[in-house]
Amino acid sequence: MTTRTPLMAGNWKMNMDHLQAIHLINELALDLQDHKHDYATAEVVVLPPFTDIRSVQTVIDGDNLKIRYGAQDVSQHDLGAYTGEISTAMLSKLGCSYVTVGHSERREYHNESDALVNAKARKILAADMTPIICCGEGLDVRKAGNQVSHVLAQIEGAFANISQADAARCVVAYEPIWAIGTGEVATPGDAQEVCSAIRVKLAELYDQATADGMRILYGGSVKSSNVAELMQEADVDGALVGGASLQAEEFAKICRLGK
Ligand code: PEP
Numbered sequence: 001m002t003t004r005t006p007l008m009a010g011n012w013k014m015n016m017d018h019l020q021a022i023h024l025i026n027e028l029a030l031d032l033q034d035h036k037h038d039y040a041t042a043e044v045v046v047l048p049p050f051t052d053i054r055s056v057q058t059v060i061d062g063d064n065l066k067i068r069y070g071a072q073d074v075s076q077h078d079l080g081a082y083t084g085e086i087s088t089a090m091l092s093k094l095g096c097s098y099v100t101v102g103h104s105e106r107r108e109y110h111n112e113s114d115a116l117v118n119a120k121a122r123k124i125l126a127a128d129m130t131p132i133i134c135c136g137e138g139l140d141v142r143k144a145g146n147q148v149s150h151v152l153a154q155i156e157g158a159f160a161n162i163s164q165a166d167a168a169r170c171v172v173a174y175e176p177i178w179a180i181g182t183g184e185v186a187t188p189g190d191a192q193e194v195c196s197a198i199r200v201k202l203a204e205l206y207d208q209a210t211a212d213g214m215r216i217l218y219g220g221s222v223k224s225s226n227v228a229e230l231m232q233e234a235d236v237d238g239a240l241v242g243g244a245s246l247q248a249e250e251f252a253k254i255c256r257l258g259k
Helices: 018-034 050-062 088-093 104-109 114-126 139-143 147-158 188-205 208-213 227-231 248-255
Strands: 007-011 043-047 067-071 098-101 130-135 171-174 215-219 238-241
Touching (some): 007 215, 007 248, 018 043, 018 050, 018 067, 018 248, 043 098, 050 067, 098 114, 130 147, 139 147, 147 188, 171 188, 188 208, 227 238, 238 248
Parallel strands (some): 007 238, 043 067, 067 098, 098 130
């Protein structure tokens, strides 16, 4: 069991218009409040689509909720002629704390490389937000038994030219692609194998104290019924949750580590 404050982040993906988002965040807040959620048990974060962020901010700030929020992606550019893009300055101005980068869906459908993930992570850090750097192997790599070397190469690429002080502010999310949205969750042992290898790599790149302070999440079909056993593992410090974060009660239960 981790000594770091667990982080439960809900990746809403391309779901929820802004009215639905207001409803979901209110329901989540009520459920956490009803169960007297102790935020030392887990820090709670939601990652809505861009169009919802202003509405989510208004609810959270208006009611002084202890829920943090952020975005699912960001541009690597500062501003200018990049049609359709959103900058770190825009997200920061909206009070975002976290931004995911390198989600496997971005890597697969938008050809995002490790170099681009690195460029985006550095922009997020420069804007004083926290990148949640996603990594993970596909089924072919897993079947060949190469998951650790595959993920560690992604980590090396993502952390290139990131200083020790900045790395200490990052979160890593290990998300095996074969477990995302499939209902096929990794075993706690599978998750621990890669999360612990990531921590060893971070200690090599920086130092042990830095690596020990960083949070490494597991993502891939996390539910209230499987979160507790995943959280028993020494190097699993929380979860990046997709589908289950769209149901307030279920996500709140995940934030309570299944209780
Ligand atoms: C995700 O999108 O990051 C994810 C882990 O999805 P799901 O929980 O639905 O597998």
